[in-house]
Amino acid sequence: MFTKGLRTRQEIIEASLQLFSVKGYYNTSISDILQATGLTKGGLYGHFGSKEEIWDAAYERSVQIWQGIVFEGAREISHPIERIMHALENDLRNYIGGEVFRGGCFFFNMLVELTGQSERMARRILGGYRAFSNLLASWIEEARETGILRADVDSREVADFILTAINGAAVLYAASREPTILEVTIHQLGIHLDCLKC
Amino acid sequence: MFTKGLRTRQEIIEASLQLFSVKGYYNTSISDILQATGLTKGGLYGHFGSKEEIWDAAYERSVQIWQGIVFEGAREISHPIERIMHALENDLRNYIGGEVFRGGCFFFNMLVELTGQSERMARRILGGYRAFSNLLASWIEEARETGILRADVDSREVADFILTAINGAAVLYAASREPTILEVTIHQLGIHLDCLKC
DNA sequence: TACAAAACAGACCGGTCGGTATTTTGTGCG
DNA sequence: CGCACAAAATACCGACCGGTCTGTTTTGTA
Secondary structure: OHHHHHHHHHHHHHHHHHHHHHHOOOOOOHHHHHHHHOOOHHHHHOOOOOHHHHHHHHHHHHHHHHHHHHOOOOOOOOOHHHHHHHHHHHHHHHHHOOOOOOOOOHHHHHHHHHOOOOHHHHHHHHHHHHHHHHHHHHHHHHHHHOOOEOOOOOHHHHHHHHHHHHHHHHHHHHHHOOOHHHHHHHHHHHHHHHHOEO | OOHHHHHHHHHHHHHHHHHHHHHOOOOOOHHHHHHHHOOOHHHHHOOOOOHHHHHHHHHHHHHHHHHHHHOOOOOOOOOHHHHHHHHHHHHHHHHHOOOOOOOOOHHHHHHHHHOOOOHHHHHHHHHHHHHHHHHHHHHHHHHHHOOOEOOOOOHHHHHHHHHHHHHHHHHHHHHHOOOHHHHHHHHHHHHHHHHOEO
16 A cells, blocks of 8 residues: 555656756656656656656655765764865765766756746755755864864855866766766865865 | 848847757747747748757857957966966856856856757867867966976866866856855966966 | 555647748849 | 849648546555
8 A cells, every 4th residue: 555656656756867867857758757667647647746746856866865975974074174075076976977867967957957947946956055065164164163274264165166166077077978077176176175274 | 132131040049049048958949939039930940940950050159259258358468377367257257247148158058958968969069168178278288388387287187177167157156146156266266276386 | 355545547638849831021133 | 113032921730748537457455
């Protein structure tokens, strides 16, 4: 009674997540999802009320997946800068380079597509970005307060800059499939953080 | 004989460019273009054979516009690092921040959307990126050879990193409309280049 | 084993997609 | 002015869009 329905629901979410990632939201049709799941319309619309509801569930799932990868082994690192670099390496090497989503970074692709289209959906993604930026900023601030970084470092600014760089790298990697892009970004961000040290 | 037809053709290109930029390629319909230009289908398809042909023309035009903005007052700067910073400021402040295209950076938005969809179109954009990256790399190399930058600087790597950063900034700005994003990127890239000096 | 509810199938809706063939209108030149 | 041709309008095509509806099958359980 419980199991079957929830399992199918989960299959819809996983399939849609991949499709949205590769084809984009608008360019993924309900038919695409039906084909990928083997369901028919009646079956699918028994689980979700609309295409947008499917997207909401897929977004939620993608956040879970991303968090599981990026923060693996990071939180227990006491040195804040090493913690940041570890998370960045996780993100670029395992999340982006690991091709968890075939289309690249799910959040970024969706943000680009939905900006100017669906304020609600775009805002939701942007909220996730802000949360991550805030976390990074708090880690940088921690490094600054403990004297690892120079006192004049603007933690908010550096956090945004890191976010900017890893997202740019995600797209250029997805488009070019050149792994060097990811390593270059890790390397240069390492240099950048070194510059900010005392 | 010349004027009327070519003028209409140009109007189609300009309108499509804005629409593609804001709504994306696939999510922009021929009807959208018709509405923006005041034409009907017959009128439009007299100028272009397909939607993709319109995109080609729009892309070509967008390159013209971008080049006009980014390189304004840059080429005549003899100091290579100042030249780079000037071009970056042009790009972020005048091209992105100037909202030349309402949807943000045309190239980047298109690259994200078309990756995995149209290899031909994605490759064309990527070619443009490579060309810009090569130009930046040559400027950085110039700085390295004249002793402005350290000898161990990898010009190719730094060029790719800069490209990565300004593109990440473009999207985050388009989505959030927070001008600080652009200034942060300029500032941090300035710091980064300073780090690489002797 | 009977039965209700959950899960699914498939036809169907109005509307829109990109694209085409044909006809009408407008424009510039001799 | 009138003619030739470019430019634009009209009507239409089959395919597909997201979503609804009704009917059938499967499932868990009492």
